[in-house]
Amino acid sequence: MKTLRQGIRLPDFKYRSLSSTHIHLPQASRFITLLLNQHAGVPLKPCVQLGDPVFVGTKVAEGENWVSTPIHSSVSGRVSEVTQHSIVIESDEADRLDPAIQVRGEIPSDPDQLIEIIRQAGIVDLGGSGFPTHVHLVEARKKGIEALVLNGCESEPFLVADHVLMLNHPVEIIKGAELLRIASSAKRAVIVIEQNKLEAVEILNSKNYNLKIETVSTVTVPTRYPQGSERALFEAATGRKLNWNQSALEAGVLVENVATAFAVYEAVYLKKPLYERVMTVTGDCIVEPKNLWARIGTRAVDLIRSCKGLMREPERVIFGGPMTGEAVPDLEIPVTKKVQGILALPSDSLAVYKEEPCIRCGLCVEVCPESLVPETLIRAVEIGDRELAKEYDIDSCTECGCCAYICPSKIPMVAMIREGKQVSIQESFRPQPAYAFSSNG
Numbered sequence: 001m002k003t004l005r006q007g008i009r010l011p012d013f014k015y016r017s018l019s020s021t022h023i024h025l026p027q028a029s030r031f032i033t034l035l036l037n038q039h040a041g042v043p044l045k046p047c048v049q050l051g052d053p054v055f056v057g058t059k060v061a062e063g064e065n066w067v068s069t070p071i072h073s074s075v076s077g078r079v080s081e082v083t084q085h086s087i088v089i090e091s092d093e094a095d096r097l098d099p100a101i102q103v104r105g106e107i108p109s110d111p112d113q114l115i116e117i118i119r120q121a122g123i124v125d126l127g128g129s130g131f132p133t134h135v136h137l138v139e140a141r142k143k144g145i146e147a148l149v150l151n152g153c154e155s156e157p158f159l160v161a162d163h164v165l166m167l168n169h170p171v172e173i174i175k176g177a178e179l180l181r182i183a184s185s186a187k188r189a190v191i192v193i194e195q196n197k198l199e200a201v202e203i204l205n206s207k208n209y210n211l212k213i214e215t216v217s218t219v220t221v222p223t224r225y226p227q228g229s230e231r232a233l234f235e236a237a238t239g240r241k242l243n244w245n246q247s248a249l250e251a252g253v254l255v256e257n258v259a260t261a262f263a264v265y266e267a268v269y270l271k272k273p274l275y276e277r278v279m280t281v282t283g284d285c286i287v288e289p290k291n292l293w294a295r296i297g298t299r300a301v302d303l304i305r306s307c308k309g310l311m312r313e314p315e316r317v318i319f320g321g322p323m324t325g326e327a328v329p330d331l332e333i334p335v336t337k338k339v340q341g342i343l344a345l346p347s348d349s350l351a352v353y354k355e356e357p358c359i360r361c362g363l364c365v366e367v368c369p370e371s372l373v374p375e376t377l378i379r380a381v382e383i384g385d386r387e388l389a390k391e392y393d394i395d396s397c398t399e400c401g402c403c404a405y406i407c408p409s410k411i412p413m414v415a416m417i418r419e420g421k422q423v424s425i426q427e428s429f430r431p432q433p434a435y436a437f438s439s440n441g
Helices: 111-120 133-142 161-167 170-184 195-209 228-236 258-270 299-306 361-369 372-383 386-391 400-408 413-424
Strands: 031-035 059-062 077-082 085-092 149-152 188-194 215-223 251-255 276-282 290-295 314-317 327-328 343-345
Touching: 031 299, 059 085, 077 299, 111 133, 111 170, 111 258, 133 170, 133 251, 149 170, 149 228, 149 258, 161 170, 161 195, 161 258, 161 276, 170 188, 170 195, 170 215, 170 251, 170 258, 188 195, 188 228, 195 215, 215 228, 228 251, 251 258, 276 299, 361 372, 361 400, 372 386, 372 413, 400 413
Parallel strands: 149 188, 149 251, 188 215, 276 343
Antiparallel strands: 031 085, 077 085, 276 290, 314 327, 314 343
């Protein structure tokens, strides 16, 4: 087992979401809203008009270039609104599948054909980045990579969507991993899983014993955050150390997510586009946390109602985990492909960020998995020194949240670094962090 040299140990709040490993199928909402900018890259353009009938899986938006991935309807019904930013579909509650969705007779083995199927299915990285999968695959083939690594760690403290997916659909994940391996021209595929998911490891190994796909294997790593980072996954799968300025792909490894492998299986074997995914709906404000087959475009409030609603008013609702997720302003926001979960937290679960100065204790440097110096980065952002921020490699920050979590002065480090990467550095600012997870539990 390979352990993450840096990072932190987080309290485990997965138990409520794992009280049942069943993946529930909620009733479809009457209206779904498909945002047109839910993947990395330029927003898409609608290919349907007001009043058009659609099926489950009908393509409703696509991009103007090959890098973009299309979006498909997650319900059957009619298009009720088309804007520059979204498409609203009114469900007929019949859930009629698009006729194109059917079991594929012959599974292709040509990488180019597989990549095109994945692109047309609208598959993106389901680990949170939303980057188009087919673009990664093409880059991997050009570089002649050695291995494909699938992230099954899910080291965020509340989310279990990938965990229950591995428990319920191990065969599909293994076959999807092999398809991704072929498409990327990798020699082998490795599924990396944390020690707190040994049942998933056993199930995957048992199923693969019967499937006999020798190019796919599992690796177990200790439970530590962020064990699912690209650097940690690379070192766990290869035993080599990644250079500080090098990406895993440049070093011969493509990193994807187990949920992405499952989506690839469905796209290739069933001709099913990506219109739903497993999401964890949890937090101390949720009455009955569940793992749901969430349709893309469903409002957060509708998914929460499928978990019997709220037991108290949340102080913050987060799309994703508390360390890397994004706070949403209200529950009317629809989920997108890259949302792994919905987290509703009360005020006593949130970190209280203060205006206290940095005491230069060095804890942020000790825990940073990318070997950066966060305190210098935030100082550069505060004083507007763009050259200093660049010198200390601000763009290499993965925004994992370790520094903000461990900081005794409770400085919102990640929010400041994120702002410093995205906009022109201002003289001074104190943005509100999106994650805000209390180290006191």
